[in-house]
Amino acid sequence: MNLLRVNFNEAxxxxxxxxxxxxLALIGIVIGIGSVIAMVSIGTIVQxxxxxxxxxxxxxxxxxxxxxxESAAVPFRADVIARLPQEKPQxxxxxxxxxxxxxxxxxxxxxxxxxxxxxxxxxxxNKLAAVKGRLLSDLDANRYCCVVGAELAAFLRQNGLSxxxxxxxxxxxxxxxxxxxxxxxxEGGLRPYGINRGMLAPLSTAQRSFSNADIxxxxxxxxPNTQIERxxxxxxxxxxxxxxxxxxxxxxxxxxxxxxxxxxQMFSLLLGAIGSIALIVGGIGVxxxxxxxxxxxxxxxxxxxxxxxxxxxxxxxFLIESVILCLVGGLIGIVLGTGVAFGFARLSQWQFVMSxxxxxxxxxxxxxxxxxxxxxxxxxxxxxxxxxxxxx
Amino acid sequence: xxEQMLDxxxxxxxxxxGPTEVNVLKGxxxxxxxxxxxxxxxxxxxxxxxxxHMLGLLEKPDSGLYAIDGTRVTYDDDRALSTLxxxxxxxxxxxxxxxxxxxxxxxxGVPLAYRGMAADEIRKQSRTYLAKVDIEHRxxxxxxxxSGGQQQRVAIARALVGRPAxxxxxxxxxxxxxxxxxxxxxxxxxLNREEGITIVVITHxxxxxxxxxxxxxxxxxxxxxx
Numbered sequence: 001m002n003l004l005r006v007n008f009n010e011a012x013x014x015x016x017x018x019x020x021x022x023x024l025a026l027i028g029i030v031i032g033i034g035s036v037i038a039m040v041s042i043g044t045i046v047q048x049x050x051x052x053x054x055x056x057x058x059x060x061x062x063x064x065x066x067x068x069x070e071s072a073a074v075p076f077r078a079d080v081i082a083r084l085p086q087e088k089p090q091x092x093x094x095x096x097x098x099x100x101x102x103x104x105x106x107x108x109x110x111x112x113x114x115x116x117x118x119x120x121x122x123x124x125x126n127k128l129a130a131v132k133g134r135l136l137s138d139l140d141a142n143r144y145c146c147v148v149g150a151e152l153a154a155f156l157r158q159n160g161l162s163x164x165x166x167x168x169x170x171x172x173x174x175x176x177x178x179x180x181x182x183x184x185x186x187e188g189g190l191r192p193y194g195i196n197r198g199m200l201a202p203l204s205t206a207q208r209s210f211s212n213a214d215i216x217x218x219x220x221x222x223x224p225n226t227q228i229e230r231x232x233x234x235x236x237x238x239x240x241x242x243x244x245x246x247x248x249x250x251x252x253x254x255x256x257x258x259x260x261x262x263x264x265q266m267f268s269l270l271l272g273a274i275g276s277i278a279l280i281v282g283g284i285g286v287x288x289x290x291x292x293x294x295x296x297x298x299x300x301x302x303x304x305x306x307x308x309x310x311x312x313x314x315x316x317x318f319l320i321e322s323v324i325l326c327l328v329g330g331l332i333g334i335v336l337g338t339g340v341a342f343g344f345a346r347l348s349q350w351q352f353v354m355s356x357x358x359x360x361x362x363x364x365x366x367x368x369x370x371x372x373x374x375x376x377x378x379x380x381x382x383x384x385x386x387x388x389x390x391x392x
Numbered sequence: 393x394x395e396q397m398l399d400x401x402x403x404x405x406x407x408x409x410g411p412t413e414v415n416v417l418k419g420x421x422x423x424x425x426x427x428x429x430x431x432x433x434x435x436x437x438x439x440x441x442x443x444x445h446m447l448g449l450l451e452k453p454d455s456g457l458y459a460i461d462g463t464r465v466t467y468d469d470d471r472a473l474s475t476l477x478x479x480x481x482x483x484x485x486x487x488x489x490x491x492x493x494x495x496x497x498x499x500x501g502v503p504l505a506y507r508g509m510a511a512d513e514i515r516k517q518s519r520t521y522l523a524k525v526d527i528e529h530r531x532x533x534x535x536x537x538x539s540g541g542q543q544q545r546v547a548i549a550r551a552l553v554g555r556p557a558x559x560x561x562x563x564x565x566x567x568x569x570x571x572x573x574x575x576x577x578x579x580x581x582x583l584n585r586e587e588g589i590t591i592v593v594i595t596h597x598x599x600x601x602x603x604x605x606x607x608x609x610x611x612x613x614x615x616x617x618x
Contacts, residue, residue, distance in 0.1 A: 006505045013493050303489045306450060307503045307550070308478020310471055386450045390489070 004316075011321040018293065022325060025282075025289040029329025029369065030336060032279030033362050037337025039275040040358040042344050043268030049350045050264070051257055053188035057127055059253045061190050062228070064218040064235060067247030075214040078203070080242045084218075088234055090226045095121040095219040096203065099192065100212040104171060106159040111152060114194030115171060117206020117213070125219045126191050133165035133180030140179075141204040147180035151196040169199055174209050176201055190219065190253050228252045279365065282329070283373045290322050290377035301381050302389030315382040322374025323367060330366025334359055396459070397558055397590045398424035398447065403456030405442055416442045417453070418613040424558070424592060429584040431601035432594045434610035443610060444562050444594045449477045461557035478506050482551030484561035488543040490535040496522060496546045497531040503554040521549040525579060541572035548579065552589070559583075559591045565600065577603050 015022045066076060081096045097118045104113035122128075123135045135147060146169060148156065153164045161167045168175045176199065185195055207213040222231060232250045239246045294301070301314055338354065345352035405417040416439045424430050434440040445451040446458070452467040459465065460480050467473065482503075483489075490499045500518035509517075522528040527545040535543050544564060551559050561580065565573030577600060583589045584605070593604060601607035609616045 005511070017493055299489070300491060303491070304502070304506075305474070306448065306477065306483050306489075308474055308506045308554075310474045310506070313506060387445050390450075390485075 004320075007313075007317045007320050008324070010317060011324050014293065014297075014321060015325060018289075018296075021289050021292065025285045025325055026329045026332070028282030028285035029279075029326050029366060030282075030333045032275070032282030032369075033330045033333025033366050034336040034340065035278045036272055036275035036365065037334050037355075037358045037362045038340040038344075039271035039337075040268055040361065041338060041341030041353075041355040043264065043271045044355040044358065045341060045345050045350055045353055047261065047264035047268070048353050050188060050260055052351065053186050054190070054253050054257050054260075056186055057125075057189045057191050057253070058221070059257065060222055060224065060226075061125060062220050062222055062231070062250055062252045063190050064220060064239075065249045065251070066216050067249050075216070076218065076239075076246070077243060078207075078215065080239070081215065081218055084220070084235075084238065087238060088231075090223045090231055091220050091235075092223055093121045093125060093221040095119055095125045096215045097122055097192065097217060097219070098203065098206050098210060098213055098215055099194070099198075100210055101194065106156070106161075109155070109159045111155045112194075112197060113152065113171065114149075114198040115206070115210055116192070116195070116198050116200045117203040117210060118200050119203050121221075122200070122219065125221050126185070126195065128185055128195065129183045130180040131183045133178070135180055136200065136202055140202045142208070143202060144174060144176045144205060144209075145179045146176040146199045146201040147182055148178055148200075149182050149194075149196040149198040150184035152199060153181040171199065172209070172211070176205075190251070190256065192217070192219075222252075228254065279369065283326075283369045286322055286325055286329075286369065287373040287377060289325070290318060290374055291380070293321070294318060294377045294381040297381075298384060298389045298392045301384050302386045302391070305384075305386035306390060311382040314384075315378045318378035318381050319371060319374045322378070323370035326366040326370030326373070327363070330362050330369075333366070334362040337362070395426055396423050397426045397428070397461055398422065398592070399457075399459040400447075401457040403446060403453045403458065405439075405446065405451070405453050416613055417446070420446075420456070420610075420613075420615050422608065422615055424590060427584070427588045427590055429581065429591045429605040430593070431604035431607035432592060432610055432615075433596065433598055433601045433607055434594075435596055438610045439613040440594050440596075440610050441562070444560060447558075447592065448481055448483060448560050449473055478503055478554065480557040482554065482556040482559045484544070484547050484551050484559060484564045486563035486566040488535070488540070488547045488567075490543055490546060490550075492535050495532050495534055496527065496538070496549075499535070499546055500550045500553050503550065507554070517553055518549070521553045522546070524552065524583075525549045539572075540568050541575060544568065544572075544576055545579070548576075548583075552583070557590065559589060561591065561593045563595055563597075564593060565597070566595075573600075 076096060078096065081094055084094050085091045095118065097116055099114060099116045101112060101114050104111050120137050130147065148164055156164045164178045164181055167178050169178055185191065187193055235250055236248055239248045304314060342352050400420055400422040403417055403420045406413050406415045420443060432440055432443065442451065446453055449465065465476065497515065497518050500521055501514040504514045504517060519528065519531060522531050525545040525548050527542055527549065530538055530542055565576050568576060580591055581603065584591050593600060595601065
């Protein structure tokens with residue numbers, strides 16, 4: 001419609017005419033929208049990042065943990081665990097492990113070492129690979145050998161053991177031959193902590209030599225499309241029968257991801273709410289500018305009414321002005337906010353994801369702010385008495 | 393075709409100023425014929441501004457009838473009133489009231505824009521009317537680049553562009569020097585004579601009134617034939 005175009009031209013002209021003032025209002029909106037976009041985008045990046053850590057390991061993994069309370073006294077029995085895949089075909093692989101941590105000294109240098117007793121399945125379930133040497137196999141049972149995590153390998157190299165593979169690692173008076181070095185792995189998800197700082201020995205060896213040799217946790221890979229609830233019931237039942245009433249707690253990656261998604265949504269919402277405060281302040285700035293603009297242009301409004309402008313024409317003229325102001329501010333804010341999120345992702349070395357929701361949100365919200373904050377001034381303008389307005 | 397362009401019957405208007413009620417218009421009767429050039433003369437405070445606003449549909453009378461170009465004016469619908477202003481009335485003000493950020497050409501087009509006319513058509517019409525008042529050479533200038541007389545010519549073009557039933561000129565020469573003022577009055581006379589445009593000039597200046605075909609006086613809210 002032509003009138004709309006005329007109003008658009010008018011709006012640009014009048015905003016340009018009072019550019020200093022427009023600019024200040026614009027900055028308010030830019031900061032407002034920018035902070036909402038930045039916050040929401042960062043929330044999305046954090047969410048994607050933590051989910052990515054899970055996905056890294058695969059979503060077909062569950063942990064089976066010894067229950068708390070009375071049954072905690074009953075540790076898992078290795079033979080009971082080993083038969084689990086045969087008894088319950090949904091379970092493809094099991095990886096029971098033991099772990100205990102402690103300081104490890106080499107000369108005066110110290111590292112917080114994670115001692116782990118694992119089986120061959122542990123490596124496949126956790127998607128661990130050797131950069132040097134080999135992984136452990138079931139043939140290593142009872143042997144004093146180990147693979148070391150990336151961080152531990154670096155520590156050893158820095159402290160006298162230039163080639164860890166083939167070297168010896170002495171922990172608690174027992175010497176283990178290092179047979180392999182692991183590639184670095186991301187922490188998080190269901191993957192046990194400390195693998196990078198870990199020495200991973202065969203489970204059978206660990207049960208004889210580690211101070212804490214109870215199996216508390218089992219990692220298991222399940223078949224695709226396994227009903228987690230049913231699995232939980234069956235596995236609990238299995239352990240209760242075979243292990244004198246032992247209770248277990250089963251957590252699936254999917255559940256954790258769901259839980260995490262929910263938390264992240266709350267987190268994003270919170271961040272968005274914080275950003276909105278800036279936006280409200282920016283919106284008030286726009287309303288202020290529009291009110292001043294109406295006051296300043298009273299005689300213009302009167303004249304336009306005299307020339308036949310409807311109230312609606314006047315109202316839309318000012319509304320369009322305010323929406324343009326907010327949209328331009330919003331556009332800059334979106335660019336700025338995305339830039340901030342990008343910088344954040346860069347600094348924390350996380351993967352940057354463009355949040356299209358945030359961009360749409362930015363456009364939507366800035367239009368709404370424009371309409372909202374422009375409405376009152378525009379209405380005031382349209383209700384002016386033409387004669388009084390003309391005289392001023 | 394209706395021969396009466398404006399027909400006012402017993403229009404009254406009063407304002408409340410503090411505790412007292414001031415009767416500004418005390419029963420005005422006035423008829424303006426098609427093609428007439430009428431002057432309404434009156435000293436300040438006589439109610440002529442109020443009458444002008446009344447004629448221009450900017451103000452609602454307390455009572456009385458008003459018909460413009462055969463249409464009875466009803467005041468309860470602001471939308472209809474705005475449309476009527478846009479179609480039937482062309483204002484010329486003492487202070488020109490041009491929009492400072494628009495060029496002469498754009499200023500002239502404003503009333504047409506409110507009719508939703510296409511931009512090209514608006515430009516074409518505006519140019520025609522700028523030519524009609526001999527100011528086409530200033531089409532792309534802004535008001536502050538023009539003299540008072542030139543601005544008033546642009547304002548007259550704006551009043552004419554919508555082919556209204558009547559031109560209402562409120563002290564159109566009040567802000568101009570004598571020579572320019574005479575030129576503007578000559579322009580009104582020419583438009584009235586050659587195009588048959590109905591014009592009402594409101595002024596306190598009796599000398600202007602002499603240049604019009606007919607003049608009436610408004611004194612203390614009443615109309616008297618001069």
